[in-house]
Amino acid sequence: MKLGRRTFTAGLAASLASAGLGLGARPAAAQPYRGPNVIIIRFGGGVRRRETIDRTHTFAPFLRHELTKKGILIPDMRIASLQGVETSHAEGTLNILAGRYLAYRNLGTGFPAQHLEPTAPTLFEYLRKAYRIPAHRALLINGEDRPQEEFFTFGVHRHYGIAYRSETLSLYRFKLHKFRRQLERGEGTDEELAEAQKQLSELLKHDHRKLGPRQTPPVEAFWSRWQRYFGKSGFVNPRGDRLLTELAIRALKELRPRLMMVNYQDPDYVHWGNPSHYTRAIAVIDQELRRLVNAVELDEEYRDQTVFVIVPDCGRDSNPLMEVPYQHHFNSRSAHEIWALIFGPGIARGKTLDKVKDQTAIAATVGAIMGFRARGAEGDVLEDIFV
Amino acid sequence: MTAASPSIDAVQPPQTAHNPGSIGRAFGAAWRGLVGVLFCLNPLTSVAVLGWLMRTMRREAAIAMVKRTVGLRRRAVLERLSANPPLAGLAKPPNWFSSGPQGDGSRLQRLFGGLRKNVELGFATIASLCVAVVPFGLLLLLGWWAGWDNSFNKGYEQAWVGPLIAWIGIFLALAALSYLPMGLAHQASEGRLRAFFDIKQVRALTGYAGWRYVGLALLYLVCAVPIFALRGMPVFIENIYPGFAGLDAEGLVQFENRYRLLAAIYVFAAVVFLRKQAARIYAGAMLRALSAGEGWARGTFASRLLSDLAVAPSKAPVRTPGRFKRFLLGAARVMLWFGVIVLIVVGQFLNHSWVFWVSYPLIALPWLP
Numbered sequence: 001m002k003l004g005r006r007t008f009t010a011g012l013a014a015s016l017a018s019a020g021l022g023l024g025a026r027p028a029a030a031q032p033y034r035g036p037n038v039i040i041i042r043f044g045g046g047v048r049r050r051e052t053i054d055r056t057h058t059f060a061p062f063l064r065h066e067l068t069k070k071g072i073l074i075p076d077m078r079i080a081s082l083q084g085v086e087t088s089h090a091e092g093t094l095n096i097l098a099g100r101y102l103a104y105r106n107l108g109t110g111f112p113a114q115h116l117e118p119t120a121p122t123l124f125e126y127l128r129k130a131y132r133i134p135a136h137r138a139l140l141i142n143g144e145d146r147p148q149e150e151f152f153t154f155g156v157h158r159h160y161g162i163a164y165r166s167e168t169l170s171l172y173r174f175k176l177h178k179f180r181r182q183l184e185r186g187e188g189t190d191e192e193l194a195e196a197q198k199q200l201s202e203l204l205k206h207d208h209r210k211l212g213p214r215q216t217p218p219v220e221a222f223w224s225r226w227q228r229y230f231g232k233s234g235f236v237n238p239r240g241d242r243l244l245t246e247l248a249i250r251a252l253k254e255l256r257p258r259l260m261m262v263n264y265q266d267p268d269y270v271h272w273g274n275p276s277h278y279t280r281a282i283a284v285i286d287q288e289l290r291r292l293v294n295a296v297e298l299d300e301e302y303r304d305q306t307v308f309v310i311v312p313d314c315g316r317d318s319n320p321l322m323e324v325p326y327q328h329h330f331n332s333r334s335a336h337e338i339w340a341l342i343f344g345p346g347i348a349r350g351k352t353l354d355k356v357k358d359q360t361a362i363a364a365t366v367g368a369i370m371g372f373r374a375r376g377a378e379g380d381v382l383e384d385i386f387v
Numbered sequence: 388m389t390a391a392s393p394s395i396d397a398v399q400p401p402q403t404a405h406n407p408g409s410i411g412r413a414f415g416a417a418w419r420g421l422v423g424v425l426f427c428l429n430p431l432t433s434v435a436v437l438g439w440l441m442r443t444m445r446r447e448a449a450i451a452m453v454k455r456t457v458g459l460r461r462r463a464v465l466e467r468l469s470a471n472p473p474l475a476g477l478a479k480p481p482n483w484f485s486s487g488p489q490g491d492g493s494r495l496q497r498l499f500g501g502l503r504k505n506v507e508l509g510f511a512t513i514a515s516l517c518v519a520v521v522p523f524g525l526l527l528l529l530g531w532w533a534g535w536d537n538s539f540n541k542g543y544e545q546a547w548v549g550p551l552i553a554w555i556g557i558f559l560a561l562a563a564l565s566y567l568p569m570g571l572a573h574q575a576s577e578g579r580l581r582a583f584f585d586i587k588q589v590r591a592l593t594g595y596a597g598w599r600y601v602g603l604a605l606l607y608l609v610c611a612v613p614i615f616a617l618r619g620m621p622v623f624i625e626n627i628y629p630g631f632a633g634l635d636a637e638g639l640v641q642f643e644n645r646y647r648l649l650a651a652i653y654v655f656a657a658v659v660f661l662r663k664q665a666a667r668i669y670a671g672a673m674l675r676a677l678s679a680g681e682g683w684a685r686g687t688f689a690s691r692l693l694s695d696l697a698v699a700p701s702k703a704p705v706r707t708p709g710r711f712k713r714f715l716l717g718a719a720r721v722m723l724w725f726g727v728i729v730l731i732v733v734g735q736f737l738n739h740s741w742v743f744w745v746s747y748p749l750i751a752l753p754w755l756p
Contacts, residue, residue, distance in 0.1 A: 331625070
């Protein structure tokens with residue numbers, strides 16, 4: 001890859017910023033990674049078993065009728081009912097990524113958009129510490145409605161942290177790239193530049209860890225290509241959860257991630273009371289899963305080399321007293337009830353694991369698949385899923 | 388109800404002979420409460436409650452007018468009404484079912500004349516509510532739907548549509564809700580549907596009511612808080628009642644029935660309280676209008692009532708509120724009603740129901756969706 005002056009400067013600044021945060025520069029990793037790729041699909045934000053894996057009531061037919069044949073379904077996965085454990089999106093995502101409950105702290109932001117910071121290493125950090133994998137090959141794909149989840153790329157831990165972080169792809173990151181580049185190049189009138197500065201400042205208000213607008217050079221290049229293709233208006237690119245698939249598929253081609261987490265989220269719109277938003281969003285994720293699986297199968301380097309781990313961040317209520325029983329996910333028993341589907345090389349095919357399993361087992365299991373130990377994970381490796 | 392109906396309680400005959408004691412009155416109140424609560428459990432039967440409330444408001448307004456004019460205690464007023472054959476029907480609370488022991492017509496008519504009246508008046512009230520409440524309710528519903536549907540579909544280009552509809556709905560709601568209690572009291576008192584649309588008179592009465600009408604808006608806001616809590620309670624039911632998730636189907640039905648009953652008890656008690664307060668405030672305002680010599684007040688039910696009882700409204704001078712005071716009163720009312728709307732909207736976030744947008748229990752059908 002040819003590095004331009006600006007991308008070089010950006011990379012240098014990011015490295016200095018890392019050092020400046022006191023989290024240490026990344027030491028040389030021990031070995032190159034030769035294991036399978038892993039794509040974690042967060043089937044969020046919050047879905048019940050009934051509308052997803054229930055054979056009769058599913059709105060995700062591809063998942064239920066086709067993908068289950070490719071791997072192993074764990075229909076009774078749960079989020080533990082512990083003091084302080086919340087059944088919500090950020091919390092559930094961190095349960096998956098860190099393999100621990102309550103492994104986060106609030107960065108002082110309040111309702112409705114709490115910014116949680118992981119306090120334990122994430123899967124990205126375990127992977128990048130164990131293997132020589134650059135940040136842009138450990139990716140978090142995030143939606144446009146939840147900027148507070150942009151910063152799950154690393155935890156606060158003295159042996160891990162920012163040196164082993166992942167990169168994030170999202171419209172938030174694209175806007176950072178767009179405005180920063182516009183300001184650097186001085187593109188536009190004074191008013192346009194002032195507006196760009198204002199927008200950039202607004203975006204950076206979400207950046208409670210003060211990481212700044214710069215991303216690694218390959219990711220900046222990714223965004224430049226994205227802008228050339230979709231323009232910068234935001235009106236051309238796919239929207240909602242379809243955007244995440246577009247980012248993921250482009251990332252597969254351009255950034256070649258070894259570990260990627262795609263945070264689907266749109267079923268959560270049912271908070272506002274329209275049940276069709278929930279069922280429709282599940283159906284959309286199902287279609288997007290098909291696109292993603294097809295994209296993997298069409299790529300020689302990913303075909304038969306990629307394990308998919310599909311798991312909801314949390315369940316939803318099943319409240320018979322409400323007109324929309326699944327409107328929320330407020331720590332009810334049903335909100336603790338999730339599931340998981342895992343398929344790919346080395347994983348049992350067409351099976352159902354009829355045992356109660358815990359959401360924190362995902363991190364330990366991904367570690368086992370990729371050949372590292374997620375030391376901080378509380379859950380056990382799902383031994384039963386392997387061939 | 389006909390447009391020119393002279394009396395809302397025409398089917399209720401004089402009851403001068405029957406005067407129950409305190410036990411009888413308590414039994415009667417319990418019976419009325421029980422039937423009212425049961426009727427509030429279902430949207431269809433709650434129509435009869437709407438009609439019954441109109442009859443109750445008329446009676447309450449009449450009692451309040453007489454009480455204030457002649458300075459008697461409530462019991463003395465009731466005795467005076469009982470002694471006056473054309474007004475004796477107002478001395479007793481309206482019946483749910485029968486038209487009274489000495490009602491006219493066939494046995495069937497006597498047995499169910501009261502229910503028929505309640506239902507007729509209920510539908511007449513619904514007609515008024517359809518004009519005053521349903522439009523803003525529909526706008527709020529459409530604004531909510533359009534806004535969130537657009538957000539779901541990420542239609543940035545028309546993101547303004549939902550909020551615009553919602554804000555139009557809110558402004559309409561503020562105007563309609565400021566009018567509604569006085570309009571309904573006027574309709575109930577006059578006993579004709581068209582009275583609700585006597586906009587000039589109702590606005591004048593609102594002015595004469597002064598801070599009392601602001602107080603009524605405050606009461607609505609206070610009474611809306613338990614409705615908000617009742618709507619929100621199911622959301623957190625597993626925290627409130629930890630055994631809820633383990634209930635079997637029968638247990639769930641029993642639990643839901645108890646919850647519905649609790650809601651109906653509150654809704655019935657709240658609407659009776661609010662409508663009676665509205666009727667009393669209306670009575671005071673109407674007396675002031677009569678004292679002020681308002682031309683439109685002559686020929687109203689209030690005027691006829693006082694005439695039948697051979698009493699005259701006070702001749703004391705009535706000061707009408709100035710422009711600044713009217714502005715203050717209006718602003719205070721609007722702020723309080725805005726509070727009610729906020730509770731409705733936040734309540735919808737907690738526990739959404741499409742019906743709730745157009746039928747809020749304290750305003751429209753006395754039934755919790």
